[in-house]
Amino acid sequence: MVIGWVLAVATIVLFAWLGRWQLDRMHEKQAKLDAAVQALKPQSVQPLLLASSTARAQAYDWAMGSGAMANATLWLDNQIQDGKPGLRMYCVLLPDDGVQALLLDAGWWPLDGKRDMPVFGCPVGRAQLVRGLLAPPPSSGLLHGDAMAASGPHRWLATRIDPVAIAGELKLSAGISPRVLRLDPARNKDDAGVMLVPGVRDLVILPNTLTPARHLGYAVQWFALAFTVLVVAVVLTLKAWKSR
Numbered sequence: 001m002v003i004g005w006v007l008a009v010a011t012i013v014l015f016a017w018l019g020r021w022q023l024d025r026m027h028e029k030q031a032k033l034d035a036a037v038q039a040l041k042p043q044s045v046q047p048l049l050l051a052s053s054t055a056r057a058q059a060y061d062w063a064m065g066s067g068a069m070a071n072a073t074l075w076l077d078n079q080i081q082d083g084k085p086g087l088r089m090y091c092v093l094l095p096d097d098g099v100q101a102l103l104l105d106a107g108w109w110p111l112d113g114k115r116d117m118p119v120f121g122c123p124v125g126r127a128q129l130v131r132g133l134l135a136p137p138p139s140s141g142l143l144h145g146d147a148m149a150a151s152g153p154h155r156w157l158a159t160r161i162d163p164v165a166i167a168g169e170l171k172l173s174a175g176i177s178p179r180v181l182r183l184d185p186a187r188n189k190d191d192a193g194v195m196l197v198p199g200v201r202d203l204v205i206l207p208n209t210l211t212p213a214r215h216l217g218y219a220v221q222w223f224a225l226a227f228t229v230l231v232v233a234v235v236l237t238l239k240a241w242k243s244r
Contacts, residue, residue, distance in 0.1 A: 008233035012226045019222035026215035032060075032205055049098040051134050051177035060205075063181065064131035067095035067102070071154045072170055073121035076138065076161060079108055081200060086110040088138075090161070090180070091122035092170065093130060101172050103137070103161070103180040104130060107201040117151060133182040133203055137161035 048065030050056065070092035079088040089106040109118050138161055147162035148169060156169065163176040185201040210218075 004236070005233060008229055011229050015222045015226035015229065019219045019226065022215045022219035022222060025210075026212045026219065029210075029215065030212040032058075045131070046134070047097060048093075048095045048102060048130075048134075048181070051102050051179045051181065052098055052100045054178060056134075057178040058136050059134075059179075061134040062132075063134045064129070065095055065097060066129045067093045068125055069123050069128060070094055070101065070170065071124045073155045074103070074148070074158055074166065075109075075117065075151070075156070076158050078159070079138075081108045081110070084110055087118070087157075089118075089122070090158075092172075092176075093128065093181070098177075099174040100177045101167070101170075101174070102177045103163075103166070105132075105180050105182045105201075107183070109200070117155075117157070121155060130181060130183060132184045134179045135182050135205070136178075137163075137180050 046061045046063040048063050048067070050061055050063060072092045074090040074092070076088040076090060079086050087109050089109060091104040091106050093102045093104050095102055104122075106122065147160050147165040148156045148158035151157040158166075161180070163178060166172075167175045182203055183201055185203065
């Protein structure tokens with residue numbers, strides 16, 4: 001009986017810990033959503049220079065600025081949009097203000113079964129006035145293998161956004177800002193009326209990940225399992241006492 005209760009308590013503690021972890025993830029993601037909603041409210045526009053602030057690496061700000069495009073196109077693999085697999089396109093902006101380059105999230109592009117890479121790329125050299133949401137890059141998930149590999153001249157396929165690896169590959173001595181600029185979906189042309197880049201743009205804050213509601217649901221399940229183990233242990237103990 002003692003061994004049974006030891007196993008039961010260990011299981012209850014494990015299930016309760018998993019439930020608490022899910023609650024922590026729920027609060028963390030809800031805080032991100034709330035911060036993004038606040039950043040999208042009408043307010044003063046921030047400069048692109050704020051992207052380099054390490055103190056706000058996990059924050060959200062609506063920003064605008066200008067710069068020149070570097071000769072580089074980065075495709076982030078394994079990006080799901082409405083249940084369809086695809087890539088997310090990133091361009092590299094050399095801002096007029098500041099020294100660090102800035103990654104521009106230029107939108108999502110679908111992939112067919114042959115996984116043929118898009119033939120277009122980021123506009124090169126042309127001065128750009130950009131605006132959008134400064135946000136943390138997509139979550140890296142489990143790290144394995146190289147962060148990026150060349151897929152053609154001035155083109156790379158990445159499994160995750162790794163600022164250090166990207167800066168090294170592109171030979172950017174000042175590095176890349178810790179946040180990316182999610183380009184404004186409402187603005188897809190430059191000042192001359194030329195299409196910036198094709199692709200589906202959005203300001204979805206938690207793409208390819210669980211919502212706070214889903215984390216809450218999992219937390220309830222883990223706590224329910226912990227309670228179930230406790231009830232079963234008590235019932236078995238009472239039956240053992242009666243049988244004696």
